[in-house]
Amino acid sequence: MPSEKVISITTVSPGGESQEIRAKCRCYSKEGKEHVLFEADGDRCRISFDKSSLTYRRQGELSFELFLSAGTKTDVKMYTSYGASEITCFTEAYNVSETGDAIRIDIKYNMAEEARKMEIIIKEKI
Numbered sequence: 001m002p003s004e005k006v007i008s009i010t011t012v013s014p015g016g017e018s019q020e021i022r023a024k025c026r027c028y029s030k031e032g033k034e035h036v037l038f039e040a041d042g043d044r045c046r047i048s049f050d051k052s053s054l055t056y057r058r059q060g061e062l063s064f065e066l067f068l069s070a071g072t073k074t075d076v077k078m079y080t081s082y083g084a085s086e087i088t089c090f091t092e093a094y095n096v097s098e099t100g101d102a103i104r105i106d107i108k109y110n111m112a113e114e115a116r117k118m119e120i121i122i123k124e125k126i
Contacts, residue, residue, distance in 0.1 A: 006122070008021070023040060054107070076088070087111055088111075091107065104119070
C-alpha cells in the first residue's frame with residue numbers, strides 16, 4: 001500500500017544556480033527498492049532507489065531516464081517537443097541516509113562535462 005509523503009529535489013548546476021521541485025508523492029517498496037511517484041510541471045515522474053543506485057524517470061513535455069550510481073558513466077537520452085538529444089552522465093558520489101522521518105539522497109555527478117549536485121529529501125512534511 002503506497003504511503004503519502006512529500007519530496008523535495010534540489011539540483012545545483014555550474015555557477016551555483018539551483019532549481020527545486022517540491023511535490024506530494026506516493027512511496028512504496030518493491031523488490032528491494034524504494035519507489036517514489038510524483039508530478040513535476042505536469043510530467044509524471046518516478047524515482048526508484050536503493051543504497052547503491054537511483055533511477056529517475058520523467059515522462060511528459062520533458063522525458064528521460066537517468067541512472068545514477070557512484071563510479072558509473074551512462075548516456076542519457078532526453079526528449080522534448082523540440083527534438084531529442086543525448087548527454088553523457090558520470091556519477092562521482094551517491095549516498096542515501098535515513099534520519100528520523102526523512103530519507104536523504106545526495107548525489108554528485110557530471111553532465112555534459114559540468115559538475116552538478118542533486119539533493120533529494122523524502123519525508124512526511126517539508
